[in-house]
Amino acid sequence: MVAYWLMKSEPHVYPWEQLVEDEHTHWDGVRNYQARNTMRDDMKEGDLVLFYHSNTKPPHIAGVARVCREGYPDHTAQDSNSNYFDSKATAENPRWIMVDIEPVEAMDNIVTLPDMKANSALDGMPLLAKGSRLSVQSVPSEHFAEVRRMGGLQ
């Protein structure tokens, strides 16, 4: 049973094009407990992910990715040279978790936030909720299908 998710990345930090070039990546740097718990407990290999570009004009979904490795310790938390260093993280208690994802398909045309807000078929989508800030979040399957359709994918 495939589940659907959405992950946010700022394009000047790690864009979709970089994921395509890298072929897969580990999703390090998440330092929010709710997002961590989702990666640790809920995201399974084969689940599909909407790759969202935040903090850009306009914010948009760039493509679809797939979980290719389930939750494991985010080693950057134990690296004092990393921006994501957390002094409370240890080998015994890594505190932060990441998954690996790989690209599946780019949108034929990007799906912008205003277009999603204007589409009543997406009413109730967590991304569109007021004050939504979670960088890893669930996507209802019917919303996932609608976003793919909006992006021009079969």
Added chain:
DNA sequence: GCCAACGTTGGC
């Protein structure tokens, strides 16, 4: 366990 202060996210 409360809550004020502070830091971050992210659309606009």
Added chain:
DNA sequence: GCCAACGTTGGC
């Protein structure tokens, strides 16, 4: 650059 919304920290 602004600021609303939200999460975390730490004193009490």
